[in-house]
Amino acid sequence: MPFAYLCDFDGTISPEDIGAAFVRRFSAGRDAERDALLEEWFAGGLGHRELTRRECELITATEEDAIAFGRTFKLDPHFAPFVREALGRGDSVMVVSEGFDFYVRDHLARAGFPELPWASNRAVFEGDRVHPEHPFADPACSSCGNCKAQHVRRYRGRGFHTVLVGDGLSDRCGAKAADTVLARGDLQKWCERERMPHVTFENFADVAEFARRQDLSAPLPRPSRTTSRSGPRGR
Numbered sequence: 001m002p003f004a005y006l007c008d009f010d011g012t013i014s015p016e017d018i019g020a021a022f023v024r025r026f027s028a029g030r031d032a033e034r035d036a037l038l039e040e041w042f043a044g045g046l047g048h049r050e051l052t053r054r055e056c057e058l059i060t061a062t063e064e065d066a067i068a069f070g071r072t073f074k075l076d077p078h079f080a081p082f083v084r085e086a087l088g089r090g091d092s093v094m095v096v097s098e099g100f101d102f103y104v105r106d107h108l109a110r111a112g113f114p115e116l117p118w119a120s121n122r123a124v125f126e127g128d129r130v131h132p133e134h135p136f137a138d139p140a141c142s143s144c145g146n147c148k149a150q151h152v153r154r155y156r157g158r159g160f161h162t163v164l165v166g167d168g169l170s171d172r173c174g175a176k177a178a179d180t181v182l183a184r185g186d187l188q189k190w191c192e193r194e195r196m197p198h199v200t201f202e203n204f205a206d207v208a209e210f211a212r213r214q215d216l217s218a219p220l221p222r223p224s225r226t227t228s229r230s231g232p233r234g235r
C-alpha cells in the first residue's frame with residue numbers, strides 16, 4: 001500500500017513558524033491585542049479561521065514586504081531529500097498548511113518542488129492591508145481555515161495509508177483523520193493528553209527513516225554473486 005505524507009508547513013517543514021512571525025513582525029505595537037487573540041485560541045474560545053481574520057486586521061504589510069520577509073527563513077534541510085526519496089518509492093507527499101499561500105508557494109518553488117501538491121489559506125493584499133481567504137474551509141469543521149482532515153480523507157479514499165506530520169494544534173483535525181501521526185511540539189503534547197497513538201520525530205531525517213521502515217515491499221538484501229559462488233553449494 002502506498003503511503004501519503006501530509007506535512008504541516010509552519011514549525012514542521014519550516015522549523016520556524018513563518019506565519020506567526022509574519023503576524024508579529026507586521027503588527028508591531030499591537031502586541032497586547034495579538035497576545036489576547038492567541039490566548040483565546042489556545043483556550044479553545046476562538047477557531048483558527050477567526051484567529052487568522054482578526055490577526056490580519058492588525059497587520060500592515062504590502063505583498064512585496066511579505067514575500068521578502070518569508071524569504072528570510074529556511075526550510076529543514078532534510079525535507080527535500082525526504083520528498084525525493086518518498087516520491088521515488090511511489091509514495092505521495094502533500095503540504096497542508098493553516099498559514100498563508102505567499103510563503104508556502106514561494107518556499108516550495110525555491111526548494112525545487114513547484115509541482116508538489118499543497119493547500120493553505122490565501123492572503124489577499126490590497127495596498128498595505130491583508131485579507132484572508134479560505135479556499136479549503138470545510139463546512140464540516142467550524143474551526144480551521146484549511147481543515148487538514150479533508151486532505152487526509154481524500155488520500156485515504158484513493159487507497160493510501162495516510163500519515164499526518166505536524167507540530168501544532170492546527171494539526172488536530174488532520175491527526176484524528178490520519179492512519180498514523182508523526183508529532184512533535186504541541187501536537188505531541190496534545191496526542192499524549194488525548195492518548196492518541198503517535199510517533200515522535202525531531203526533523204525530516206527522522207520522517208525519512210520512518211518512511212523507509214514502512215517500505216515492506218522492498219526486496220530483502222540478497223547475498224552477492226561472489227559470495228554464493230564461492231560458498232558451499234546446496235544446503
Ligand SMILES: [Mg+2]
Pocket residue numbers: 008009010011012166167168
Ligand atoms: Mg505547525
Ligand SMILES: [Zn+2]
Pocket residue numbers: 141142143144146147148149173
Ligand atoms: Zn478542522
